[in-house]
Amino acid sequence: xxxxxxxxxxxxxxxxxxxxxxxxxxxxxxxxxxxxxxxxxxxxxxxxxxxxxxxxxxxxxxxxxxxxxxxxxxxxxxxxxxxxxxxxxxxxxxxxxxxxxxxxxxxxxxxxxxxxxxxxxxxxxxxxxxxxxxxxxxxxxxxxxxxxxxxxxxxxxxxxxxxxxxxxxxxxxxxxxxxxxxxxxxxxxxxxxxxxxxxxxxxxxxxxxxxxxxxxxxxxxxxxxxxxxxxxxxxxxxxxxxxxxxxxxxxxxxxxxxxxxxxxxxxxxxxxxxxxxxxxxxxxxxxxxxxxxxxxxxxxxxxxxxxxxxxxxxxxxxxxxxxxxxxxxxxxxxxxxxxxxxxxxxxxxxxxxxxxxxxxxxxxxxxxxxxxxxxxxxxxxxxxxxxxxxxxxxx
Amino acid sequence: xxxxxxxxxxxxxxxxxxxxxxxxxxxxxxxxxxxxxxxxxxxxxxxxxxxxxxxxxxxxxxxxxxxxxxxxxxxxxxxxxxxxxxxxxxxxxxxxxxxxxxxxxxxxxxxxxxxxxxxxxxxxxxxxxxxxxxxxxxxxxxxxxxxxxxxxxxxxxxxxxxxxxxxxxxxxxxxxxxxxxxxxxxxxxxxxxxxxxxxxxxxxxxxxxxxxxxxxxxxxxxxxxxxxxxxxxxxxxxxxxxxxxxxxxxxxxxxxxxxxxxxxxxxxxxxxxxxxxxxxxxxxxxxxxxxxxxxxxxxxxxxxxxxxxxxxxxxxxxxxx
Numbered sequence: 001x002x003x004x005x006x007x008x009x010x011x012x013x014x015x016x017x018x019x020x021x022x023x024x025x026x027x028x029x030x031x032x033x034x035x036x037x038x039x040x041x042x043x044x045x046x047x048x049x050x051x052x053x054x055x056x057x058x059x060x061x062x063x064x065x066x067x068x069x070x071x072x073x074x075x076x077x078x079x080x081x082x083x084x085x086x087x088x089x090x091x092x093x094x095x096x097x098x099x100x101x102x103x104x105x106x107x108x109x110x111x112x113x114x115x116x117x118x119x120x121x122x123x124x125x126x127x128x129x130x131x132x133x134x135x136x137x138x139x140x141x142x143x144x145x146x147x148x149x150x151x152x153x154x155x156x157x158x159x160x161x162x163x164x165x166x167x168x169x170x171x172x173x174x175x176x177x178x179x180x181x182x183x184x185x186x187x188x189x190x191x192x193x194x195x196x197x198x199x200x201x202x203x204x205x206x207x208x209x210x211x212x213x214x215x216x217x218x219x220x221x222x223x224x225x226x227x228x229x230x231x232x233x234x235x236x237x238x239x240x241x242x243x244x245x246x247x248x249x250x251x252x253x254x255x256x257x258x259x260x261x262x263x264x265x266x267x268x269x270x271x272x273x274x275x276x277x278x279x280x281x282x283x284x285x286x287x288x289x290x291x292x293x294x295x296x297x298x299x300x301x302x303x304x305x306x307x308x309x310x311x312x313x314x315x316x317x318x319x320x321x322x323x324x325x326x327x328x329x330x331x332x333x334x335x336x337x338x339x340x341x342x343x344x345x346x347x348x349x350x351x352x353x354x355x356x357x358x359x360x361x362x363x364x365x366x367x368x369x370x371x372x373x374x375x376x377x378x379x380x381x382x383x384x385x386x387x388x389x390x391x392x393x394x395x
Numbered sequence: 396x397x398x399x400x401x402x403x404x405x406x407x408x409x410x411x412x413x414x415x416x417x418x419x420x421x422x423x424x425x426x427x428x429x430x431x432x433x434x435x436x437x438x439x440x441x442x443x444x445x446x447x448x449x450x451x452x453x454x455x456x457x458x459x460x461x462x463x464x465x466x467x468x469x470x471x472x473x474x475x476x477x478x479x480x481x482x483x484x485x486x487x488x489x490x491x492x493x494x495x496x497x498x499x500x501x502x503x504x505x506x507x508x509x510x511x512x513x514x515x516x517x518x519x520x521x522x523x524x525x526x527x528x529x530x531x532x533x534x535x536x537x538x539x540x541x542x543x544x545x546x547x548x549x550x551x552x553x554x555x556x557x558x559x560x561x562x563x564x565x566x567x568x569x570x571x572x573x574x575x576x577x578x579x580x581x582x583x584x585x586x587x588x589x590x591x592x593x594x595x596x597x598x599x600x601x602x603x604x605x606x607x608x609x610x611x612x613x614x615x616x617x618x619x620x621x622x623x624x625x626x627x628x629x630x631x632x633x634x635x636x637x638x639x640x641x642x643x644x645x646x647x648x649x650x651x652x653x654x655x656x657x658x659x660x661x662x663x664x665x666x667x668x669x670x671x672x673x674x675x676x677x678x679x680x681x682x683x684x685x686x687x688x689x690x691x692x693x694x695x696x697x698x699x700x701x702x703x704x705x706x707x708x709x710x711x712x713x714x715x716x
Contacts, residue, residue: 122482
């Protein structure tokens with residue numbers, strides 16, 4: 001070994017003395033390291049393939065269910081015109097909700113151990129003495145953990161795109177759905193990062209993360225139902241409704257709003273839900289010329305679609321406008337506007353996406369605090385919660 | 396030589412305990428400096444504060460002129476740290492481990508590649524380049540961890556109990572490695588509770604107990620400062636009578652605290668310095684004492700440690716439990 005002294009060529013000081021390593025290189029260091037581990041070998045490829053195959057199988061089953069329902073309806077004399085659109089929407093509904101459920105489990109699971117496992121492996125100190133900033137550590141951890149979920153979501157796009165074969169769902173609806181999915185992943189993923197930065201043990205972090213995820217998905221909805229059904233009744237007879245903000249961080253409600261955009265927007269299905277959440281009447285479709293269109297419940301409502309026929313229409317040929325809304329008796333030129341489904345679009349999900357991103361920013365900054373070894377601010381879990389967390393990780 | 400590590404009144408207080416209470420420390424450049432003390436003496440806390448991993452309750456430390464509290468990022472650039480219980484990542488190869496830390500220091504690809512080759516050679520792991528980190532033996536992992544602390548060619552190395560859990564062979568290898576690093580101009584701060592290990596390795600030590608530095612300097616300096624005195628062993632030729640006369644002569648000399656006869660050797664408790672010892676020898680020869688050998692008995696670090704901590708206990712009262 002002694003001859004080596006003269007051979008060591010890595011002389012010269014590290015560049016940029018006295019400053020952190022720039023954020024992008026810091027993040028890329030973490031991301032490269034994490035992905036090397038995660039994407040090694042055949043595992044990642046196999047998992048993605050199985051994921052897509054299962055999703056395709058699920059989509060096929062949804063298609064069969066929807067087709068059979070339409071067929072049964074037609075056997076009883078129901079409306080089967082534009083049944084394809086109905087089937088398309090049915091598949092879209094199923095796929096979007098399934099994927100939302102999936103990422104609600106995968107995103108927190110992927111991140112809940114990201115930082116606490118470094119503590120458990122006693123590697124966080126090794127990282128903390130490098131000039132990489134805590135911000136780069138947290139962001140790098142967040143994105144490398146979520147990269148895997150992003151890959152699964154991206155791989156599902158071709159399967160989701162199959163709904164275009166049936167119609168009823170426009171490409172921009174798919175884009176909306178995926179925007180909500182990505183925001184959900186980032187939002188719920190930051191919850192996992194936050195708890196993994198806060199707690200010492202991955203077990204405690206995972207537990208707390210899933211409790212919060214359950215509260216956001218099921219808890220908020222239950223709260224909303226409770227307050228909306230038990231709210232005070234005012235002099236006009238209307239019940240006081242809870243604020244819609246209760247549900248901003250509920251990814252399923254956001255997706256329901258996206259699905260509403262594919263419906264005729266007037267009644268039933270997910271639009272009914274969104275309208276009652278937003279506390280707006282469901283049946284306020286007015287064409288620009290002021291002639292109210294009387295909506296009539298149509299077949300397929302229960303399965304997330306609806307084809308509406310204008311009763312005054314004598315041609316018997318409904319017009320399917322944007323969002324799959326069928327309106328009769330209007331000429332082509334203003335049919336699109338007359339549908340006015342656009343006024344029922346994008347009422348909720350953009351707020352939801354923004355809320356998820358805001359949550360993510362707040363939690364990321366909080367996590368940076370907990371990762372910084374020499375932070376001056378040391379807020380910690382209230383004693384009770386911490387004791388519980390410790391007990392859980394011990395057992 | 397200038398001090399490259401300089402601690403000024405470092406205090407770390409935890410609720411209910413004072414882990415480090417007002418430590419002043421100066422480590423000159425190029426030293427291998429040992430922090431000696433029993434478990435729980437505050438060695439790790441001190442090193443963690445120097446490594447910018449722990450904010451001192453009060454006080455500050457400068458490493459290569461940069462403050463650990465005010466400019467930790469600058470300190471991190473000149474510092475390599477190897478913790479007591481180091482972790483290794485699962486699912487990572489040896490070269491990837493070093494590559495990762497190279498990236499953390501913002502090294503470019505060409506520099507990283509060269510650094511990995513050199514460091515693996517230095518710590519003798521070149522053959523394990525593509526092995527998974529968790530498959531290495533503990534000694535190898537320890538060497539890899541040491542290599543990781545060197546990726547950015549730091550001026551100062553902080554090593555917390557680097558030899559714990561190593562077999563004798565691995566220990567010898569580690570010692571060789573540290574000597575090698577010293578010749579490269581690195582200043583090394585090393586903590587240990589295994590004294591013989593440090594004694595062979597360190598150029599100076601600080602004896603730490605209950606969060607305080609009780610004594611610091613070279614082993615001889617500490618001995619002198621504490622007036623522990625040196626022990627001179629003299630072998631004198633002649634019969635028992637001559638030996639006893641010689642003993643009596645030595646006892647009568649200035650700076651000699653005691654002179655005892657022990658199985659043919661005269662042991663002299665000597666308070667003077669080296670020059671005084673030389674003078675004593677000259678005087679003995681002038682007095683026709685047939686001196687066959689004359690050497691200071693090396694002061695044992697272990698002995699020194701016991702004396703220092705004993706003295707501390709006597710002045711401080713019983714240890715607080």
